[in-house]
Amino acid sequence: MRVGPLDRSQLAEATAVLAAACAFDRAADVADEKLFDPSPRGLPRTFGAWEGEALVGVAAVGGARIRVLAVAPTARGRGIGSALLAACEVDAKAAGETTLRTLDQPGNYLAPGIDEANAETIAWLERRGWVRASEPRMNVLIDVRDNPRxxxxxxxxxxxxxxxxxxxxxxxEADEIELLAAVATEFGGAWPFELERALRYVPTGVHVALKDGIYCAFAAHDGNNQGLGWFGPTGTWPAHRGQGLGEALLVACLVDVAVTHAQCEVAWIGPRPFYDKVAGVAADRRFVLLTRAL
Ligand SMILES: CC(C)(COP(=O)(O)OP(=O)(O)OC[C@H]1O[C@@H](n2cnc3c(N)ncnc32)[C@H](O)[C@@H]1OP(=O)(O)O)[C@@H](O)C(=O)NCCC(=O)NCCS
Structure with missing residues (x-):
């Protein structure tokens, strides 16, 4: 077995590994974005594991996050996952990181943690010194077809x-870059980065509210995990809260998502009652965030 850098020329093989390995996330559908696209922290480093000529495992690490780590089911139990995990840990430490976390890379995350149903992977990491962080994480699923709301x-x-x-x-509009500056000033973080990606969706996955030409609220879909129809980010400037703008923008996005998906996944949610009230929550997914000191 050999572990080394993986580049985009092997995207098809890497996608096949993710399709076979990741039972809890649609990693294969967003393989290019997760393995090779940047986050606000820059490009990830991406590793492959080969047995002979066959790619059997992949991992990507960006900033202080492991974005993806997966080994084809037929190649498990032979130390390949451990070797990829070690490559990520060594790489992050060499890049100056002092802790590493699972999956929740702002601006480019597969999920906000490991799905709590993925108990085997969680236990596997815990046996390797990873510990659960206390922050709970949740996604909610909203039915967007046959939903009267x-x-x-x-x-x-x-x-x-x-x-x-x-x-x-x-x-x-696709070229509405002044929105990115306005959101950066008011909210900061990775949201402008995700909005920029959502603006590239066709038609743009971004809806806005303005008063007298000034931005008051925004909402986006397909800004992360593009193509999966996930909702977020969304924000209303404090002076304009309580006016129904968040609701109007969420519904506009859900109507968009219904064109290609039966459900919309709202990632890394803040106030769940808001989604219950506006559109109803059909199901939720809970995630465990694991971290390791380097
Ligand atoms: C978690 C995962 C990466 C482990 O991959 P793996 O290649 O089976 O990992 P390893 O072989 O290193 O470890 C598995 C077991 O085989 C054992 N093993 C067997 N031969 C071994 C060898 N030669 N060297 C090291 N370990 C060996 C290990 O000790 C380990 O058992 P332990 O955990 O009780 O110590 C893999 O199960 C996976 O892809 N899971 C799904 C991916 C996923 O959901 N990721 C989250 C989203 S990206």
């Missing part, structure tokens, strides 16, 4: 109600 008519009704209060609610 998700329709073009309701989106239109909410947009009209906002207009009566002086707000223009509309889809963002």
């Amino acid at each position: 998700v329709s073009a008519e309701r989106a239109e009704y909410l947009i009209t109600a906002a207009a009566r209060r002086g707000y223009e609610v509309r889809r963002a």
